[in-house]
Amino acid sequence: MGVDILVESLNAWYGTTHTLQDINLRIPANHATALIGPSGCGKSTFVRCLNRMHETNPDARATGMVRMGEIDIYKDASPVEIRRRVGMVFQRPNPFPTMSIYDNVISGLKLNGFRNRRILDETVERSLKQAALWEEVKDDLKKKSGASLSGGQQQRLCIARAVAVDPEVLLMDEPASALDPVSTSKIEDLIFHLKAQYTIVIVTHNMQQAARVAENTGFFLSGKMVEFDSTHKIFTNPRDKRTEDYITGRFG
Amino acid sequence: MTSASVTNTTPATPQRPPLRHSRSNGMRRSFMDAFVVGLATLATLLVIAPLVAILGYLLYKGASSLNLAFFTHIPAPVGEPGGGMANSIVGSGIVLLLASFMGVPVGIAAGVYLAEFGRGKALAAAVRFTADVLNGVPSIVMGISVYALVVLKQKHFSALAGGIALAIMMVPTITRTTEEMLLIVPNAVREAALGLGVPKWRTALSISLRTASPGIITGCMLAFARVAGETAPLLFTAFGNQFWNFHLNEPIAALPLQIFIYAISPYDEWHRLAWAGALVLILLIMVSVTLVRIFAGRGILKGNS
Numbered sequence: 096m097g098v099d100i101l102v103e104s105l106n107a108w109y110g111t112t113h114t115l116q117d118i119n120l121r122i123p124a125n126h127a128t129a130l131i132g133p134s135g136c137g138k139s140t141f142v143r144c145l146n147r148m149h150e151t152n153p154d155a156r157a158t159g160m161v162r163m164g165e166i167d168i169y170k171d172a173s174p175v176e177i178r179r180r181v182g183m184v185f186q187r188p189n190p191f192p193t194m195s196i197y198d199n200v201i202s203g204l205k206l207n208g209f210r211n212r213r214i215l216d217e218t219v220e221r222s223l224k225q226a227a228l229w230e231e232v233k234d235d236l237k238k239k240s241g242a243s244l245s246g247g248q249q250q251r252l253c254i255a256r257a258v259a260v261d262p263e264v265l266l267m268d269e270p271a272s273a274l275d276p277v278s279t280s281k282i283e284d285l286i287f288h289l290k291a292q293y294t295i296v297i298v299t300h301n302m303q304q305a306a307r308v309a310e311n312t313g314f315f316l317s318g319k320m321v322e323f324d325s326t327h328k329i330f331t332n333p334r335d336k337r338t339e340d341y342i343t344g345r346f347g
Numbered sequence: 348m349t350s351a352s353v354t355n356t357t358p359a360t361p362q363r364p365p366l367r368h369s370r371s372n373g374m375r376r377s378f379m380d381a382f383v384v385g386l387a388t389l390a391t392l393l394v395i396a397p398l399v400a401i402l403g404y405l406l407y408k409g410a411s412s413l414n415l416a417f418f419t420h421i422p423a424p425v426g427e428p429g430g431g432m433a434n435s436i437v438g439s440g441i442v443l444l445l446a447s448f449m450g451v452p453v454g455i456a457a458g459v460y461l462a463e464f465g466r467g468k469a470l471a472a473a474v475r476f477t478a479d480v481l482n483g484v485p486s487i488v489m490g491i492s493v494y495a496l497v498v499l500k501q502k503h504f505s506a507l508a509g510g511i512a513l514a515i516m517m518v519p520t521i522t523r524t525t526e527e528m529l530l531i532v533p534n535a536v537r538e539a540a541l542g543l544g545v546p547k548w549r550t551a552l553s554i555s556l557r558t559a560s561p562g563i564i565t566g567c568m569l570a571f572a573r574v575a576g577e578t579a580p581l582l583f584t585a586f587g588n589q590f591w592n593f594h595l596n597e598p599i600a601a602l603p604l605q606i607f608i609y610a611i612s613p614y615d616e617w618h619r620l621a622w623a624g625a626l627v628l629i630l631l632i633m634v635s636v637t638l639v640r641i642f643a644g645r646g647i648l649k650g651n652s
Contacts, residue, residue, distance in 0.1 A: 151541055153467060179544030189535040193557050203543035206553055253539070260543060 097124040097294030098164035098263045100145065105159035107140050107149055114140045116318045118159070122311070127286055127295040129305035129326065132315035133341070138298045141315070142266045145296065146181035147174040163264065179207070182257035182293075186269040188249035190241030190256070196232050199241040199252055203260035218259050226255035227285055247278025254285060258293070265289060267297040271304065283308050302342055306330055314338045402629065409626035412619040417627070422589050422605070428616060432624050434591045436631070438506070438600035442585055443575055445510025445595070450517030451567055455556075457518070458525020458563075463551040475526075478519040489516055490580035498584060506592070506599035509585025513577060517570040524566025528559035564643045568636045575632045578603035602628045 100122040107115035115137045122128045130138040143149040144157050147168060161168045168177045190199050198205070200219045209215070219236065223229040228251040232239070241252055250270060257265060267286070271279040286295055286308045299305050305312050306326055313323040314335075322329065322338045333339045416431045423430025457474060465471030493512040498504055532555050540550040556563070574580075581587070586598040587608065602624055609621035 146542065148538065148542060151538070175544050175546050177544075178542055183542035185535060185538065185542070187535055189533070189539040191536060191539065191554060191558070193560075202540070203545065206540065206543070206545040206549055256539075256543065 096263065096292065097126075097290075099124045099162075100264065100294060100296075101160075101162040102145075103160040103162075105141075105144060105157065105161060107137075107144055107157040108155065109140075109152065110154045114318055115144065115157070118320050120313060120320060120323050122294060122296060124294050125290055125292070126311060127290045127297060127309040129309035129312045130296065130298045130315060131300070131302060131305050131312060131341070134300075135317075136315040137318045138313075138315045139268050142183075142268055142296055142298055145264070145266055146178050146183055148178070148183065150174065179203075179260055180262050181264040181266060182260065182262035184250070184253050184257050184265065184267045184270045187273050188246055188253050190244070190249050190252050192240065192242040194241055195237045196239055196241055196244070196252065197236040200255050200259050202256060207260075222255040222259040223252075225258050225285075225289065226251040227281060228252060228255055245278075247274050247281060250274060250278065250282060251285070254282075254289075258289070262293065265293040265295045267295065269298050269300060272300060279304070302330070314341060316341070405622065405626040405629060409619075409622035409624075412623040413626070417620075417623055421591060422620075425614070430620070432600075432602065432605055432620070432627070434588065435600040435602045435605040435624065436627065438585070438588065438592065439575070439602040439628075439631075441593070441595075441599060442506055442509045442513060442581070442601055443571065445506065446513035446517060446574060447567075447571060449510060450514035450570070451521060453514070454518040454521025454567075454570070455525050455563065457522040458529065459551055459556060461522065461526040462529035463547075463555060474522075478522045481515070482519040482523070485579075486516060486577050487579040487582075490583050493580065494583040501596075503596075504584060504586035504598040505596045506585055507595045509581045509599065509601065510595075512580035512584045513574040516574050516577065516580060517567075520570040520573065521563075521566055524569070525559070525563050528562035528566065529555050531562070532558045561643070564639065568639055572632050572636055575635075576603055576628060578607050582607075602631075 102118055102120050102122070105115055105118040106113070118141060130141065132138050140149060145161060145168075149155050149157050157169070159169075163177075163180070166172055168181075191202055194202060197219055200222050201209075201215050204215065204218065220229065220233075223232065228248060231248060232244070232252075241249065244252060250273075254265075254270070271282045274282065283304060286297060289295060297305075297309060309326050311323065312326040312329040314321045314329065314333075314337075316337055322333060322335045324334070329338060330342060333342065339345075416429055417433075418431060418436065419433050420429065420431035421434045422432065457478070461471050461475060465474070489512050493508055493515070497508040497511055501508070536558055537550055537555060540554040541547065545554070581601050581604050585601050585604065587604040588598045588600040590600075592599045606621045606624040606628065609617040609624065612618070
C-alpha cells in the first residue's frame with residue numbers, strides 16, 4: 096500500500112545554484128500527483144529528493160524534511176533503504192543492457208541478495224502483468240535482452256522492474272516523453288491502475304497527461320512551488336496568475 | 348495517389364537556384380570519394396602487411412622444424428640433434444597465468460576505482476598519472492626493478508618473480524582500458540540500479556562492470572598478448588631453465604627466453620629451433636586471444652548471470 100508524503104521546507108542545491116526553494120506540500124497516499132512546470136523549474140530535482148537520488152550527484156545537497164508514512168527519509172534511514180521503498184521510473188527507458196527481460200525485472204531483488212527461485216518466478220509474472228507487458232514478452236523472458244524491446248516496451252519493463260521490489264511510492268520523471276502516442280496511452284492506463292497500490296508522483300511536460308492521470312497537480316516555476324491543488328481546480332480555476340499563464344500557454 | 352503526391356512536390360524543385368558548374372563538381376566529388384576510399388584502403392593494407400609478412404616468414408623459416416618432438420621434448424644438449432621446447436611452452440604458460448592472476452584483478456580494481464569512486468579525487472588523478480607513466484617504463488627497467496625487489500630478497504630467480512614483472516606491465520593497460528570502458532557506460536544505467544536501492548559498490552560491480560565487460564576483456568587480452576612476448580623483464584626474474592620445472596620458486600623456462608638463447612647461439616640447428624619457437628609463440632598468443640574472445644563473448648550474449 097502507498098503512504099502519504101509530507102514535505103516541509105525542502106531546499107536543494109546543485110553547487111551554488113539554489114534549485115529548490117522552500118517547498119511545502121502533502122502528497123496523499125494511493126493517488127497520482129502530477130508536477131508540471133517549464134524546463135529547469137526544479138520538478139525533476141524535487142522527485143529526486145524524494146528518493147534521495149539527488150545526493151548521488153557529487154556537488155548536490157538538500158535540506159528540509161520529507162516524511163513518508165512514519166519515517167523522515169533524511170533522518171531515519173539510509174539512502175539505500177529509502178530507494179527500496181520508493182521506486183523510480185526515468186525519462187528515458189533504461190533497462191540493463193546485459194540482462195534478459197527476466198533478469199531485468201528481478202534485478203532489484205537479485206542484486207540485493209534474494210535467491211528463492213519460486214518467488215522470483217512469481218515476482219516476474221506479477222510485475223510484468225502489473226506493467227501490462229506480460230502477454231507481449233512471456234515467451235522470451237530469458238531469451239531476449241531487455242534492450243531488444245521497443246521503446247514503449249522498455250519503459251513498461253522499467254515500470255515492472257520498479258514495482259518488483261514492492262515499493263510504497265512510485266516516482267515517474269516524464270515517463271512517456273520519449274514514447275509514441277500509443278505507448279504513452281498504455282503508460283497512462285498503467286498509472287491509473289497502479290495508484291490503487293502505490294502513491295504515484297509523476298513529472299510531466301504534457302498538461303493533458305496531468306489532467307488525465309492525476310487527482311492533484313503542483314505547478315513549479317524557477318525553483319518554487321507556485322500552486323498545489325486538485326487537478327481540476329488547477330486547470331479550470333487556478334488561484335495564481337502565473338499558473339493560469341502557463342496552462343493557457345501564454346509563456347514557457 | 349502517386350500523381351497527387353508528384354504534383355505536390357515537383358513545383359518546389361525548380362525554385363531552388365541551380366548549383367554552378369554542377370557537372371564538374373559532380374566529377375570532382377566522385378574523384379575525391381574514390382581518392383579518400385583508396386587512401387583508407389591503402390592504409391589498411393599497410394597495417395595488415397607487416398602481420399602477414401611476419402607470419403609468412405615465420406612459417407617459411409620455422410614450420411619445417413616443427414614436429415612432435417618440439418612440443419614434447421626439452422632442449423637437447425649442445426651437439427646433440429633434436430630436442431624441443433616443451434618446457435618453455437609450459438613455462439610461458441605458467442608465468443603468464445601467474446601474471447594474469449595478479450595483474451588482471453589489480454588492474455580492473457584500479458580502473459573501477461578511477462571510473463566509479465574516484466571521480467574528481469586527488470588520489471584518482473595520482474593513480475591515472477602513475478598508470479600512464481608506468482605504461483611508458485621500458486620493459487628492461489621493469490625486469491631490473493623486480494630483480495632488485497623480489498629476486499635479491501629471495502636470493503634466487505623464480506617463476507614467481509617473472510610473473511610479478513609481467514603482472515606489473517599488464518596493470519596500467521588494464522587499468523586505463525577498464526576506466527575508459529566504464530566511462531562509456533551511460534549514467535542512466537547506474538541510476539536505474541541506484542534507484543532500485545542497490546548499494547553503490549554493488550552497482551559498480553554488478554551493473555557498470557558487467558555492462559562494460561566486452562571492452563574490458565579486450566583490454567585484458569591486449570595486455571596479455573603484449574607481455575606474452577616480453578623477454579627483457581624475464582631475463583633476471585624467471586631466468587630460463589633447460590629442464591622441466593613446475594615449482595613457482597625456481598627458475599623457469601619461457602618461450603621468449605629460449606628463443607633469445609637459441610637465436611644468439613652459433614649453431615644452425617638452434618637457429619631453426621628459434622624460428623620454430625617464434626612461430627609457436629605467435630600462434631599460441633593468437634589461439635589464447637581467440638579462445639578468450641569466444642568464451643567471454645558467449646557468456647555475454649546469453650545475458651544470464
